[in-house]
Amino acid sequence: MKFAELEIMNSRAKLSSGFREVRFTVRFCAWVTMALLAIAASSSVAEPTGDRRVLTIAYNEFPPFAHHTESGEASGEIIEVTRKVVEEAGYEPEFLFLPISRIYLYLKNGTVDAWPGLTNIPQLEGEVLESWAQPLTVQLSAWYLEGNPPLNHFDDLQGKTVIVIGGYTYAGMIQWLRESGQILVTEAPNHRAAIDMLKRRRGDYVLDYRAPVREILTEPSDSVVRESEVRSRTAAWLFSLANPRAAILREEFDDAYLRLVQRGELPAIYPNSHGYVIPGFPEAYR
Known part of the structure; x- marks a missing residue:
């Protein structure tokens, strides 16, 4: 009888331990599931809908x-x-x-x-x-020196040297200028350098936007710079x-x-x- 009672007690202990393991497993799985759902909910806001703030x-x-x-x-x-x-x-x-x-x-x-x-x-x-x-x-202009002819027709650029700003595409037109075969294009690193190159007669026109150029025309010698409208x-x-x-x-x-x-x-x-x-x-x- 003692042996049988011992077996029963062991069986009950194993069963109780098994129940504890099952409860732990269920709780762990539930916790993991909740965590995954939280992550998924967060991801659904940021990624699938693209609703970034x-x-x-x-x-x-x-x-x-x-x-x-x-x-x-x-x-x-x-x-x-x-x-x-x-x-x-x-x-x-x-x-x-x-x-x-x-x-x-x-x-x-x-x-x-x-x-x-x-x-x-x-x-x-x-x-x-x-x-x-x-x-x-935004106003695109052709800048030139006083005493030189203004730009009245775009064809007037043919046979001329045009100074452009490095990195500017002029809404894609820079490629057309480079491939025209009739216009020599030279680059300046910035607006101030472009105007200085014009005053040194290293080009006939500066193709640049009105607002940034007018902002830097502050030197006394800049008074000889004139403007022709090209494109708004x-x-x-x-x-x-x-x-x-x-x-x-x-x-x-x-x-x-x-x-x-x-x-x-x-x-x-x-x-x-x-x-x-x-x-x-x-x-x-x-």
């Missing part, structure tokens, strides 16, 4: 509209407008300073969400959605089509911009038009 906004050196400060911050007119619109739309902007060629690449592959840039850029056709809101107009373009927010929420972001930006305009916090929207174009301007880049 931080937007990566590209920008390039284009003073006074956009520039990189010495402290590494994004600054400028379009930067501040973009910051207001992004925050009004319920997001947090993360500005990323890039050369223009890298901006095109990152818009195509979705590394950045948006860029405040020129509309109707051939290299970005089919790669971006442009906002309906167009917060500013509107700027908008360009959203990467690699982002599945591009259309939603565009709608949110447009709505946010309109609310800010209605409250008097931002200027009215510029009309959606191609603006002024000098006679003879290449048809593909109008």
Whole structure:
């Protein structure tokens, strides 16, 4: 009997231990399941729906509209407008300073969400959605020295040396200029250097945008510099089509911009038009 009682007691102990192991296993599995569900829920917000609360906004050196400060911050007119619109739309902007060629690449592959840039850029056709809101107009001009002929027709560039800003694509037109066979293109590292090269007669015209050039025309000798209008373009927010929420972001930006305009916090929207174009301007880049 003692042996039998001992066997029964052992069996009960094993059974009790088995129950404890089962309870532990069930609790552990339940904990793991809850943890996995929490992770999945978190991932479903950040990844599948693309509902990020931080937007990566590209920008390039284009003073006074956009520039990189010495402290590494994004600054400028379009930067501040973009910051207001992004925050009004319920997001947090993360500005990323890039050369223009890298901006095109990152818009195509979705590394950045948006860029405040020129509309109707051939290299970005089919790669971006442009906002309906167009917060500013950008004027491209041909700068020349007093006493020399102004640029009245784009064909007047033939046989001339044109100074351009290194890294600028001029909405894709730089390639056309280089391949024309009738125009000699030379680069300057920045706007100030381009004007100085013009004054040294190292070129006949500087092809550059009005706002950044007028900002640096501060030296007494700059008074001999004259301007011919070439092309006016509107700027908008360009959203990467690699982002599945591009259309939603565009709608949110447009709505946010309109609310800010209605409250008097931002200027009215510029009309959606191609603006002024000098006679003879290449048809593909109008």
